[in-house]
Each structure stands twice: as structure tokens, then as C-alpha cells.
Amino acid sequence: MFGETELYAALNVSGITDLLGSYGTGSALFNANVIPADCEVAATINYYMSIPWTDTEYQLYIYSINCREKTFDESVIIAKAVIDNINRVLYSDYYIVCSVTGTIEPRDETDNFNTLIEAKIKKK
Amino acid sequence: MGAQTTLTSLIYFPDGAKVSVKEDGAGSYTDIGALDGDVTAVLEYDKKSRFETANAGPAGNSRLVNMSIAGAFNLIHWDPANIVRLGNGIYSSTAVAGSPNSLIPDQVIAAGWSLAARHPLTPEQSSSDSTKLKFASTPVLTSVTLDAGAPEVLDEGVDYVVVEDPNTLSGYSMVFTDSITEGSPETYSVTIVYGTNTPTATTVLTVGTASLTMAPYAIKIENTDGRILEIFSAEGESGAFQHGFKSSQDDGVEVITYAFKGLIDTDLTDGAQLFSMTFPA
Numbered sequence: 001m002f003g004e005t006e007l008y009a010a011l012n013v014s015g016i017t018d019l020l021g022s023y024g025t026g027s028a029l030f031n032a033n034v035i036p037a038d039c040e041v042a043a044t045i046n047y048y049m050s051i052p053w054t055d056t057e058y059q060l061y062i063y064s065i066n067c068r069e070k071t072f073d074e075s076v077i078i079a080k081a082v083i084d085n086i087n088r089v090l091y092s093d094y095y096i097v098c099s100v101t102g103t104i105e106p107r108d109e110t111d112n113f114n115t116l117i118e119a120k121i122k123k124k
Numbered sequence: 125m126g127a128q129t130t131l132t133s134l135i136y137f138p139d140g141a142k143v144s145v146k147e148d149g150a151g152s153y154t155d156i157g158a159l160d161g162d163v164t165a166v167l168e169y170d171k172k173s174r175f176e177t178a179n180a181g182p183a184g185n186s187r188l189v190n191m192s193i194a195g196a197f198n199l200i201h202w203d204p205a206n207i208v209r210l211g212n213g214i215y216s217s218t219a220v221a222g223s224p225n226s227l228i229p230d231q232v233i234a235a236g237w238s239l240a241a242r243h244p245l246t247p248e249q250s251s252s253d254s255t256k257l258k259f260a261s262t263p264v265l266t267s268v269t270l271d272a273g274a275p276e277v278l279d280e281g282v283d284y285v286v287v288e289d290p291n292t293l294s295g296y297s298m299v300f301t302d303s304i305t306e307g308s309p310e311t312y313s314v315t316i317v318y319g320t321n322t323p324t325a326t327t328v329l330t331v332g333t334a335s336l337t338m339a340p341y342a343i344k345i346e347n348t349d350g351r352i353l354e355i356f357s358a359e360g361e362s363g364a365f366q367h368g369f370k371s372s373q374d375d376g377v378e379v380i381t382y383a384f385k386g387l388i389d390t391d392l393t394d395g396a397q398l399f400s401m402t403f404p405a
Contacts, residue, residue: 057127058135088139090349095137124132 002049003061003121004031006094010086011045011065019043019078035068042070042112043078050118058124065098065117072113075103079115086119094123134403141345143197147209148339154209154290157201160379163345165195165353165386165399191398193355193386195343198379204327205290210382212338212359215329221260222325225249228257228318232271233298235313242289242297247318256293257323262286263296264319271313272306278314295324343384350404355386356397 008031011017017027021041028044030036035044044066051062067078079100087098096119103115141163144153170190174182199206208215227250233243245263249255268284270276278284283304289297298316306312338359346352366381388397 055127057129058132090137090139093133095139097139122137124135 002053003059003063003094003123004049006091006121006123007031007047007061007063007065007096007119010089010091010096011047011082013085015085016045016078016081019081020045042068043074044068044112045078045082047119058122061121061123063119063121065119067115067117068112070112072103072105075113075115079103079117082117094121096121136347136349136351139347139349141347144344144346145206145209146342146344148213148341150209150341153342153344154206156199156206156210157203158199160198160200160376163195163197165193165345165355167398168192168194191388193358193399194361194383195345195355195358195386196381196383198381200377200379202378202380204329207329207365207380209341210360210384211331211365212340213336214338214360215331218328218330219260219324220326220328222323224320224322225257226320227251228321230318231316233314233316235311237300237310237314239300239302239310242287242291242299244289244292245286245294245296245298245316246292247294247321247323257321258293258327259295260322260324262288263294263321266317266319267315268298268317269315270304270306270309271315272309276304276306276309278304340387340389343386350402352402353399354402355399356392357389358384358386360384 011029017029020027020029021043022028023036023039023041028039028041030044030046031048032046033048035046045068047063047065049061050064053061065082067075067082069075069078083098083100086096089096098117098119101116101118103113106112140159142155143159143163144155146153169188169192172187172189174186175184177183204217208217228247229251231246237243247257247259247263249257263286265280268278268280270278280286282301284298284300286296286298288295300309340357340359342354342356343358344352344354361383364383368379368381370378386399390397
């Protein structure tokens with residue numbers, strides 16, 4: 001709901017997940033504000049709705065996609081893969097347009113670089 | 125209260141548009157390239173007032189005449205050939221030949237190409253300079269080879285043809301035929317070895333005459349979602365071309381702001397003399 005299913009379908013493609021670590025039986029791709037505590041890989045994506053949603057005749061969901069990795073370059077590579085695979089793509093009844101808002105450095109030695117993408121999901 | 129209607133299936137999401145133009149005498153449309161911002165087209169007409177009777181108020185319906193459609197876009201792909209296409213005969217173009225170049229590196233068309241499709245020729249200045257070249261005339265090719273297990277040298281006019289292609293930077297494309305001996309040739313790459321060719325060094329557009337009869341063009345605005353707006357006969361307005369040189373403080377890229385107007389073409393069927401709009405099924 002609220003675009004989560006649509007965004008997951010868009011992100012869960014090999015062009016993106018091949019760059020991510022494993023978690024459980026799948027890839028480290030999370031619809032959550034934080035990475036699960038038991039996730040031990042560095043290459044992850046977590047995404048969450050970042051702007052309030054208002055019901056209109058068509059739906060607009062705005063998500064923050066966090067592309068995390070050990071190094072700056074690797075974090076950007078994941079973000080680039082996201083842009084290449086989902087930006088300005090028209091799906092069955094929704095459309096996604098993205099913008100890259102920058103890379104945040106780790107706050108300490110336990111943290112990773114995080115390249116942020118804002119994704120707008122427009123849905124009929 | 126919830127949504128007032130459930131009719132949402134024909135909502136379209138904005139994603140820009142491709143503008144193509146078919147200049148006077150041309151047989152097909154040419155994509156004019158990258159645009160910045162919106163493409164607009166507004167239907168306009170002169171509306172005649174309802175007949176005012178002397179003692180019974182207005183009578184009859186309003187009439188409209190002089191239908192036209194006014195459009196505009198910002199062109200950021202500065203191809204002189206397309207500026208000429210949009211110019212209604214105002215611009216003349218002259219290619220100033222460069223120097224003969226014998227260092228054009230080989231080009232490889234990757235496996236997976238298609239028979240009867242156009243594959244752009246993409247010559248570069250040299251192996252250390254990737255500046256793309258535009259051919260002043262039909263290119264000289266030393267050899268074209270199908271990179272099969274046993275390489276097959278392809279013959280021009282038999283296995284392939286080189287065609288003029290205004291949709292490519294070089295001005296030419298290669299089309300392969302089914303005369304190639306090797307089975308399933310599309311599964312192999314093709315290596316093109318260029319001979320000495322003289323590229324176009326500059327293109328000069330000139331303008332200026334005391335009087336000119338404008339040659340209209342057809343223009344098409346379309347989106348990959350299937351919507352197509354086709355205007356049958358259009359001209360640039362006075363001030364149509366704004367050739368800009370932005371300052372270093374400006375954002376974005378250099379842009380040609382262009383405005384046009386589509387006019388009634390009385391040679392066409394009445395009721396379809398101005399434009400058409402196509403919607404996907």
C-alpha cells in the first residue's frame with residue numbers, strides 16, 4: 001500500500017539486486033526506515049515514504065531510497081543502478097521519476113555511505 | 125467524502141515529448157532532438173458574435189473562423205539541418221569540408237543487429253580523439269567484415285548498403301541484407317574499416333532576402349505512451365527563432381526558443397485541415 005508494492009516491484013530487478021548483499025533468502029532490499037539489526041552485509045537499499053501522502057484522483061507517493069555501501073563510490077554505483085532501472089519508467093499503471101539528492105558520509109565506523117534518491121511514484 | 129469519480133484509467137503521466145518535422149518536399153519525419161521544458165500547442169480561432177436582432181436579443185450560434193494552433197518548445201539539440209527544417213525556407217545551409225582523415229578508427233557493430241534495420245555509422249576523429257564526425261559525402265569504407273568463425277568480407281550493394289540518414293550525427297547508416305552467406309549472421313559482430321574520408325568541418329547557415337515565400341512543414345509531437353499530435357501545415361512566427369547565448373551565470377544549456385503556428389490547409393479534407401490527435405487504444 002501507499003506505493004510500497006509498486007516501488008518494491010521496480011527495485012527488485014537483477015540490475016539492482018545483483019549489487020546488494022544477501023539477507024535471508026533474498027537481497028538486502030528493505031521497505032523500512034532502518035536496516036534490520038541482524039543484517040550483516042554492507043550493500044543494502046532501504047526505502048520509506050518521506051513526504052506525507054494526500055488522497056487525490058491520482059496517487060502521488062514520494063519515497064526516500066537509501067543506497068548504502070562501505071565506500072562512497074560503491075554507494076553511488078548502487079544509486080546509479082537504481083536510476084538506470086526505475087527513473088522515468090512507465091509501468092502498468094504507475095510511473096516513477098527520481099532525483100539524486102547526494103551522499104551522506106558514515107557517522108561512525110559502524111555506519112556506511114548513503115546515497116539518497118527521491119522517487120516520485122505516480123499511480124492511476 | 126472519498127474520490128468523486130473512479131474514472132482514472134486514461135490519466136497520462138508527463139514525461140516530455142518527441143518533436144519531429146517533415147519539411148516541404150520530405151517523405152518522412154525527422155526527430156529534431158532534445159528539448160528542454162514543455163512542448164505547448166494551443167488551438168486558437170476568431171469567434172464571431174451571435175447575430176444581434178433588433179428586437180429579440182441574440183439569435184443563432186457563435187461562429188468561428190481562422191482556426192490555427194500555436195505551439196512552442198525549447199530546442200537544445202543544435203543540429204543545423206533541423207534548424208533549416210524548421211525555417212520554412214528561411215535558412216540556407218552550406219557544409220564547409222574539413223581535411224581528409226585517414227585515421228578514423230574501426231567501428232564494430234555488435235552482434236544482435238537486425239536485417240533491414242538502419243545501423244548508424246559513428247566515425248570518430250582518431251583512436252585517441254572520440255570527436256564524432258559528420259561525413260561530407262558518402263563514406264569510403266576499406267572493408268566491412270562479418271566476424272564469424274570464418275570471417276566473411278561483405279560486399280557493398282550485395283550484403284549491405286550505405287544510406288543517407290538524417291537521424292544520425294554522421295549523416296549515414298548501414299543496412300544489411302539477407303544476401304550474407306553466413307547463416308544467422310545477426311549473431312556475429314561486424315567490423316567496419318574506414319578509408320580516407322573528408323568530414324564536414326563546419327556547417328554555415330545563412331539568412332537574408334528581400335522577399336520569401338514560406339514553405340510550410342508538418343510537425344508531430346508525440347509521447348511513448350501513444351499520444352500523437354500531428355499538425356499538418358505549420359510555419360514559424362516572426363521572432364520564431366531566438367538564438368541565445370546564455371551567460372556563464374545561467375543554469376541549464378544553450379537553447380533555441382522556437383514558436384510556430386499551424387494553419388488551415390485547404391487541400392485537405394474539410395474537418396481535418398489543421399491537426400489530428402491520436403490516443404492509444
